[in-house]
Amino acid sequence: MKNSQKIAAGVLAAVVVTSGAAALPVLHAENTAVGLTASAANDAITIANGTQVPDTVKQGDAVGVQGVVTSEDSNIASVTVGIYDSSRKLVTGKSALPKAKSYDISKLDQYVSFSKLAPGSYTYMVFATNGTNTNYVLTNKSFSVASSTSETPVITDTLSISNGTTLPAALKKGKYVTVKGTVTSADSNITSLTVGIYDKDNKLVCGKTVEPNAKSYNVSKTDNDITFNKLENGTYTYKITATNAANKDFAVVSQQFTVSADGTVQNNDTAQTDNNQTPAVSDTLKIANGTEVPDKLAKGKAVLVKGNVTSENSNIESLTVGIYDTTGKLITGKTAIPNAKTYDVSKLDNYIEFDKLTDGTYAYMVFASNSVNKNYVMVNKAFTVGEGQVASDAIAIANGTTVPTTLSKGKGVVVKGTVASASSNITSLTVGVYDKDGKLVTGKTVEPNAKTYNVSKLDSAVRFDKLAAGAYNYKVIATNGANKNYELVNQAFNVSDGTDVMTIANGTNVPDTLKKGGIVIVKGVVTSASSDMTSVTVGVYDSNKKLVTGKTAVPNSKTYDIAKLDNYVEFNKLTDGQYTYMVFASNANNSNYVIVNKNFTVGNAAAATQEQGTTTKGVTLTGGTSIPETITKGKALTVKGTVSSDSTIKAVTVAVYNSNNKLVTSKSVAPNAKSYDLNKVDKYIEFNKLGAGKYTYRVAVTTTANKDVTADRQVFNVK
Numbered sequence: 001m002k003n004s005q006k007i008a009a010g011v012l013a014a015v016v017v018t019s020g021a022a023a024l025p026v027l028h029a030e031n032t033a034v035g036l037t038a039s040a041a042n043d044a045i046t047i048a049n050g051t052q053v054p055d056t057v058k059q060g061d062a063v064g065v066q067g068v069v070t071s072e073d074s075n076i077a078s079v080t081v082g083i084y085d086s087s088r089k090l091v092t093g094k095s096a097l098p099k100a101k102s103y104d105i106s107k108l109d110q111y112v113s114f115s116k117l118a119p120g121s122y123t124y125m126v127f128a129t130n131g132t133n134t135n136y137v138l139t140n141k142s143f144s145v146a147s148s149t150s151e152t153p154v155i156t157d158t159l160s161i162s163n164g165t166t167l168p169a170a171l172k173k174g175k176y177v178t179v180k181g182t183v184t185s186a187d188s189n190i191t192s193l194t195v196g197i198y199d200k201d202n203k204l205v206c207g208k209t210v211e212p213n214a215k216s217y218n219v220s221k222t223d224n225d226i227t228f229n230k231l232e233n234g235t236y237t238y239k240i241t242a243t244n245a246a247n248k249d250f251a252v253v254s255q256q257f258t259v260s261a262d263g264t265v266q267n268n269d270t271a272q273t274d275n276n277q278t279p280a281v282s283d284t285l286k287i288a289n290g291t292e293v294p295d296k297l298a299k300g301k302a303v304l305v306k307g308n309v310t311s312e313n314s315n316i317e318s319l320t321v322g323i324y325d326t327t328g329k330l331i332t333g334k335t336a337i338p339n340a341k342t343y344d345v346s347k348l349d350n351y352i353e354f355d356k357l358t359d360g361t362y363a364y365m366v367f368a369s370n371s372v373n374k375n376y377v378m379v380n381k382a383f384t385v386g387e388g389q390v391a392s393d394a395i396a397i398a399n400g401t402t403v404p405t406t407l408s409k410g411k412g413v414v415v416k417g418t419v420a421s422a423s424s425n426i427t428s429l430t431v432g433v434y435d436k437d438g439k440l441v442t443g444k445t446v447e448p449n450a451k452t453y454n455v456s457k458l459d460s461a462v463r464f465d466k467l468a469a470g471a472y473n474y475k476v477i478a479t480n481g482a483n484k485n486y487e488l489v490n491q492a493f494n495v496s497d498g499t500d501v502m503t504i505a506n507g508t509n510v511p512d513t514l515k516k517g518g519i520v521i522v523k524g525v526v527t528s529a530s531s532d533m534t535s536v537t538v539g540v541y542d543s544n545k546k547l548v549t550g551k552t553a554v555p556n557s558k559t560y561d562i563a564k565l566d567n568y569v570e571f572n573k574l575t576d577g578q579y580t581y582m583v584f585a586s587n588a589n590n591s592n593y594v595i596v597n598k599n600f601t602v603g604n605a606a607a608a609t610q611e612q613g614t615t616t617k618g619v620t621l622t623g624g625t626s627i628p629e630t631i632t633k634g635k636a637l638t639v640k641g642t643v644s645s646d647s648t649i650k651a652v653t654v655a656v657y658n659s660n661n662k663l664v665t666s667k668s669v670a671p672n673a674k675s676y677d678l679n680k681v682d683k684y685i686e687f688n689k690l691g692a693g694k695y696t697y698r699v700a701v702t703t704t705a706n707k708d709v710t711a712d713r714q715v716f717n718v719k
Contacts, residue, residue: 043071043072043073043074043130043131043132043133044071044072045069045070045071045072045076045128045130045133045136045138046069046070046072046138047067047068047069047070047105047126047138047139048067048068048070049066049067049068050066050067050105050126050138050139051063051064051065051066051067051124051139053124053141053143054143055143055144056143056144056145056146057114057117057143057144057145057146058145058146059117059118059119059145059146060115061114061115062114062115063114064106064109065081065105065106065108065109065112066105066106066109067104067105067106067126067139068102068103068104068105069098069102069103069105069126069128069138070101070102071101071102071128071130071131072101073101073130073131073132074101074130074131074132075098075099075100075101075130075131076098076099076100076101076102076103076128076129076130077097077098077099077129077130077131078095078096078097078098078128078129079095079096079098079103079105079108079126079127079128080093080094080095080096080125080126080127080128080135081093081094081105081108081111081112081125081126082094082112082124082125083112083114083117083122083123083124083125084122084123084125085120085121085122086120086121086122086160088123091117091122092111092112092113092116092117093108093111093112094108094111094112096108103128105126117145118145119144119145119146120144120145120251121142121143121144121158121160122142122143122144122145123140123141123142123143124139124140124141124143125137125139125140125141126138126139127139157185157186157187157188157244157245157246157247158185158186159183159184159185159186159190159242159244159247159250159252160183160184160186160252161181161182161183161184161219161240161252161253162181162182162184163180163181163182164180164181164219164240164253165177165178165179165180165181165238165253166255167238167255167257168257168363168380168382169257169258169377169380170257170258170259170260170377170380171228171231171257171258171259171260172259172260172261172262173231173232173233173259173260173261174229175228175229176228176229177226177228177229178220178223179195179219179220179222179223179226180218180219180220180223181218181219181220181240181253182216182217182218182219183216183217183219183240183242183252184215184216185215185216185242185244187215187244187245187246188215188244188245188246189212189213189214189215189244189245190212190213190214190215190216190217190242190243190244191211191212191213191243191244191245192209192210192211192242192243192249193209193210193211193212193217193219193240193241193242193243194207194208194209194210194239194240194241194242194249195207195208195219195222195225195226195239195240196208196226196238196239197226197228197231197236197237197238197239198236198237198238198239199234199235199236200234200235200236202237205231205236206225206226206227206230207222207225207226208222208225208226210222210629210630211630211717211719212717213630213692213693213694213717213719214694214717217242218570219240221629226238231259232259233258233259233260233261234258234259235256235257235258236256236257236258236259237254237255237256237257238253238254238255238256238257239251239253239254239255240252240253283311283312283313283314283370283371283372283373284311284312284373285309285310285311285312285316285368285370285373285376285378286309286310286312286378287307287308287309287310287345287366287378287379288307288308288310289306289307289308290306290307290345290366290378290379291303291304291305291306291307291345291364291379293364293381293383294383295382295383295384296383296384297354297357297383297384297385298385298386298482298483299357299358299359299385299386299483299484299485299486299487300355300479300482300483300484300485300486301354301355301482301483301484302354302355303352303354304346304349305321305345305346305348305349305352306344306345306346306349307344307345307346307366307379308342308343308344308345309338309342309343309345309366309368309378310341310342311341311342311368311370312341313341313370313371313372314341314370314371314372315338315339315340315341315370315371316338316339316340316341316342316343316368316369316370317337317338317339317369317370317371318335318336318337318338318368318369319335319336319337319338319343319345319366319367319368319369320333320334320335320336320365320366320367320368320375321333321334321345321348321351321352321365321366322334322352322364322365323352323354323357323362323363323364323365324362324363324365325360325361325362331357331362332351332352332353332354332356332357333348333351333352334348334351334352336348343368345366355484357385358385358386359385359386360384360385360386361382361383361384361385362382362383362384362385363380363381363382363383364379364380364381364383365377365379365380365381366378366379367379393421393422393423393424393480393481393482393483394421394422394483395419395420395421395422395426395478395480395483395486395488396419396420396488397417397418397419397420397455397476397488397489398417398418398420399416399417399418400416400417400455400476400488400489401413401414401415401416401417401455401474401489402491403464403474403491403493404493405492405493405494405594405597406493406494406495406496406593406594407464407467407493407494407495407496408495408496408498409467409468409469409495409496409497409498410465411464411465412463412464412465413462413464413474414456414459415431415455415456415458415459415462416455416456416459417454417455417456417476417489418452418453418454418455419452419453419455419476419478419488420451420452421451421452421478421480421481423451423480423481423482424451424480424481424482425448425449425450425451425480425481426448426449426450426451426452426453426478426479426480427447427448427449427479427480427481428445428446428447428478428479428485429445429446429447429448429453429455429476429477429478429479430443430444430445430446430475430476430477430478431443431444431455431458431461431462431475431476432444432445432462432474432475433462433464433467433472433473433474433475434472434473434475435470435471435472436470436471436472436591441467441472442461442462442463442464442466442467443458443461443462444458444461444462446458455476467495468495469494469495469496469497469589469590470494470495470591471492471493471494471591471592472492472493472494472495473490473491473492473493474489474490474491474493475487475489475490475491476488476489492545492594493594494590494591494592494593494594496590496593497589497590499529499530499589500528500529500530500531500587500588500589500590501528501529501590501593502526502527502528502529502533502585502587502590502593502595503526503527503529503595504524504525504526504527504562504583504595504596505524505525505527506523506524506525507523507524507562507583507596508520508521508522508523508524508581508596510581510598510600511600512599512600512601513600513601513602514571514574514600514601514602514603515602515603516574516575516576516602516603517572518571518572518602519571519572519710519712519713519714520569520571520581521563521566521710521713522538522562522563522565522566522569523561523562523563523566524561524562524563524583524596525559525560525561525562526559526560526562526583526585526595527558527559528558528559528585528587530558530587530588530589531558531587531588531589532555532556532557532558532587532588533555533556533557533558533560533585533586533587534554534555534556534586534587534588535552535553535554535555535585535586536552536553536555536560536562536565536583536584536585537550537551537552537553537582537583537584537585537592538550538551538562538565538568538569538582538583539551539569539581539582540569540571540574540579540580540581540582541579541580541582542577542578542579543577543578543579545580548574548579549568549569549570549571549573549574550565550568550569551565551568551569553565560585562583567715574602575602575603576602576603577601577602577603578599578600578601579599579600579601579602580597580598580599580600581596581597581598581600582594582596582597582598583595583596584596618645618646618647618703618705618706619643619644619645619646619701619703619706619709619711620643620644620645620711621641621642621643621644621699621711621712622641622642622644623640623641623642624640624641624678624699624711624712625637625638625639625640625641625678625697625712625714626714627697627714627716628716629716629717630716630717630718630719631687631716631717631718631719632718632719633690633691633692633718633719634688635687635688636686636687636688637687638679638682639654639678639679639681639682639685640678640679640682641677641678641679641699641712642675642676642677642678643675643676643678643699643701643711644674644675645674645675645701645703645705646674646703646705647674647703647704647705647706648672648673648674648703648704649671649672649673649674649675649676649701649702649703650670650671650672650702650703650704651668651669651670651671651700651701651702652668652669652670652671652676652678652681652699652700652701652702653666653667653668653698653699653700653701654666654667654678654681654684654685654697654698654699655667655685655697655698655700656685656687656690656695656696656697656698657695657696657698658693658694658695659693659694659695661696664690664695665684665685665686665687665689665690666684666685667681667684667685669681678699690718691718692718692719693717693718694715694716694717694718695715695716695717695718696713696714696715696716697712697713697714697715697716698710698712698713699711699712699713
């Protein structure tokens with residue numbers, strides 16, 4: 001087998017190795033450091049005199065690969081040296097199979113082409129495998145490539161994206177893809193940003209250009225304009241380019257993909273891609289009678305891996321079957337070296353543990369290499385886990401314990417509730433408290449072997465009163481004949497020692513029900529009793545405890561006004577559903593201490609009677625002004641809408657504030673009635689006289705019952 005055809009177990013989902021090196025291994029949380037975790041003490045892998053890559057490499061400059069990798073006891077099975085782009089895709093590199101205790105990586109220098117790198121951000125990596133350690137990372141150095149006309153952000157004013165869309169290598173025709181991610185500029189405002197899909201001739205097929213004039217921009221706002229579902233068969237590139245004061249049209253994202261009738265790359269595709277996804281017709285790779293993975297899989301459910309892979313002419317040199325998460329990380333899988341023209345993938349079934357997957361979205365992949373095709377993807381099936389148990393044998397809990405979000409140190413909580421299984425016996429049940437690392441701190445596991453179990457029997461084994469200050473999760477986990485380790489309860493809470501608590505004054509009052517598009521103003525002053533707060537987070541979380549919108553600040557002081565984070569918590573962008581508004585903070589004695597935890601619902605029949613705005617404290621606004629995200633300097637807008645109140649309206653103020661919260665233009669009136677037509681103040685609100693910049697439009701109402709109620713609030717830019 002050629003060195004260039006070895007596939008490491010950590011290969012990324014939908015990313016095909018182009019230069020023969022193994023794909024990026026699984027990284028630990030501290031993935032910015034070199035030597036991420038210690039290798040096994042009795043069989044350590046080390047590197048000596050390794051390449052020193054500078055922070056910035058000029059485009060066209062070469063960097064010599066050097067260093068000697070050594071294994072203490074066993075032979076080195078594989079060594080990979082490679083350069084990866086910002087999406088963790090291999091750009092250039094090579095793998096070797098030393099089968100010796102030391103290896104000089106300078107032998108791979110000619111395969112690692114620094115000089116051919118385009119402007120951008122990269123990571124230089126060296127990782128190795130021996131008898132004890134798999135894909136152990138020896139070097140992990142981030143750097144950028146720049147030129148005199150470089151698109152690469154300068155170090156002091158970089159452009160980056162977080163939580164962005166990750167596309168599969170192949171997309172089924174008509175399938176939707178959600179555009180997401182937050183683009184951030186380090187220093188200056190983002191003046192222009194384009195999200196688009198380009199064809200093989202680099203012609204824009206669909207997209208949108210915006211002018212944020214802000215340091216960050218959520219590209220999900222352009223989702224309706226990026227119509228993946230309308231693409232014809234062919235090869236495309238999904239791009240996000242941005243401009244700030246230091247960088248012009250910098251490509252923050254550039255992902256190539258194909259569209260086909262069945263969602264796989266076709267052999268007769270005329271457009272060859274850079275990553276060799278289309279196998280040569282003379283030596284095709286195929287799979288027959290493969291595993292059918294459902295779109296939705298119950299948590300704990302096993303799936304049988306099967307299928308027969310064939311290579312037309314040459315031997316199959318490597319074959320990988322695996323399950324990958326949405327970041328491209330291998331969760332469970334195995335690589336085989338068939339050295340034959342056929343291979344039965346059922347031989348790898350024991351290594352693909354569908355039943356161990358937690359809730360989330362995954363991709364099941366099968367890819368192989370022969371003498372002509374490298375890492376050709378034959379199966380790339382997306383599916384979700386955890387949207388439901390096996391319906392015929394569901395497990396549920398009734399009248400269970402509710403743990404308060406913050407618990408005083410030494411205080412007990414009564415464990416209660418009845419767990420019931422629909423058909424089969426409950427074979428295992430755990431009730432306990434887990435720390436932030438997922439370790440059981442207090443609790444007990446029993447084997448009921450019955451269809452019901454009263455968890456109050458375990459109350460004495462779950463000692464809430466013995467917990468130290470910190471963050472925890474209370475869980476009830478059960479297994480029956482159809483569902484394995486199913487989490488019936490998972491409640492996060494904090495234990496406070498009471499000596500350095502954090503509180504909030506004059507905080508936001510989130511209603512139980514909020515109309516879709518409704519606005520809620522974030523406000524309140526958080527105070528720490530003794531030490532400085534190291535972080536304060538304000539956010540809205542969905543029913544899966546995933547952050548939807550929000551922001552974390554680093555006050556380094558004993559007080560913090562969370563109104564500073566209001567622009568980052570976009571209640572008006574929430575879709576229909578169940579949410580939780582949370583404020584939590586950390587100081588010297590408490591980690592992620594929950595200060596506010598308010599559940600609310602977006603969208604219902606009552607709220608739908610409003611055309612626009614929100615209902616709060618008896619005040620409503622219907623038919624109000626809708627301000628575009630960006631308006632042209634000199635353009636006039638009409639103030640309109642009717643404000644209504646359950647009680648008499650004493651004052652209405654329509655105002656526009658600049659980015660420093662300074663009043664620019666406004667008008668206040670005293671209606672002394674229960675409704676008021678805002679169009680009467682239109683001539684006083686001079687949008688056409690606003691200079692370039694970011695502004696906030698606000699309608700404030702004071703009634704006999706409530707003072708300074710926000711009926712409308714919109715943020716916009718003038719350019």
